[in-house]
Amino acid sequence: MILLTSEDASLMDRWAVAVGGRGTLIRRVSLLAEAEGALAGRRPDVMLLDLSLGDLSGPAGIAALLSFSPATHLIALSHQPNDEEGIAALRAGARGYCNAYIDPRLLAKAVTTVQNGEAWVGRRLTDRLVALVGQNAPVQVDTDSSIDLDLLTAREQQIALQIGMGSSNKLIAQRLGITERTVKAHLGSVFAKLGVHDRLQLALLVTGRMQYTSPTTPVC
Incomplete structure (x- = not known):
């Protein structure tokens, strides 16, 4: 109902x-x-x-x-x-x-x-929430992290951790010396591999605020 x-x-x-x-x-x-x-x-x-x-x-x-x-x-x-x-x-x-x-x-x-x-929230509000998550929780980078970084390429790991710190696509692009379009492409791959739907869920995973569950479909 x-x-x-x-x-x-x-x-x-x-x-x-x-x-x-x-x-x-x-x-x-x-x-x-x-x-x-x-x-x-x-x-x-x-x-x-x-x-x-x-x-x-x-x-x-x-x-x-x-x-x-x-x-x-x-x-x-x-x-x-x-x-x-x-x-x-x-x-x-x-x-x-x-x-x-x-x-x-x-x-x-x-x-x-x-x-x-x-x-369900707008993109601007999502970015605000991601920034708040990054400000209020340390990023986990050790092997006990709730996120399985081994599923990601080295570049994807860098971007995932940047999202966990609340960074915008523009800031990530500047820090890594790549274009925002490339950041978006990597994020699409990260979402698919980790089974998350948006940058807010990814930030919560990286900071350990959401438990990681392996995707139900295999990652190629």
Whole structure:
């Protein structure tokens, strides 16, 4: 079940069109108390939450909501998205953060993404999160690291460790004397070999904040 929560009925209509595929059970609520009851009683797989909902107190209210159904994948939707609000929402437990009027096709993709256990955030916010990870955790480079560096080439190892320190593609390119395009190409290979989907997951692996699990498909 997908729970839609907003005081704006037209906005929920827009979301429902985006995520209402065949067989998808959708429930709409417009009050915080109703949302709490739906979470506690129905345990929805995904919740789309309008951060302007009355009595929610913005991102600060997300953790309290999720206490009613910790397994629910919550996507916070904002009428005026900004990095600080996005980081606060993710820290409170949201699995995604985007504009309340996001393109319906992208919203459908966001729902699928969080259902698959990944996070849905914009590129700029991802870069901010990667930088925060790099600032707050030392990079692991010893043989007991949570990441199996032997799967990577020497250059790929350098780039992976730079990501763990929160470096941008531009800075990595400058440090290694290569182009940003080459950095992106190496990152694509790193993601495939380690079974991660984005630079944030890679940073978490390199800093030991996410456990490494071997990809299910063989790496050639």
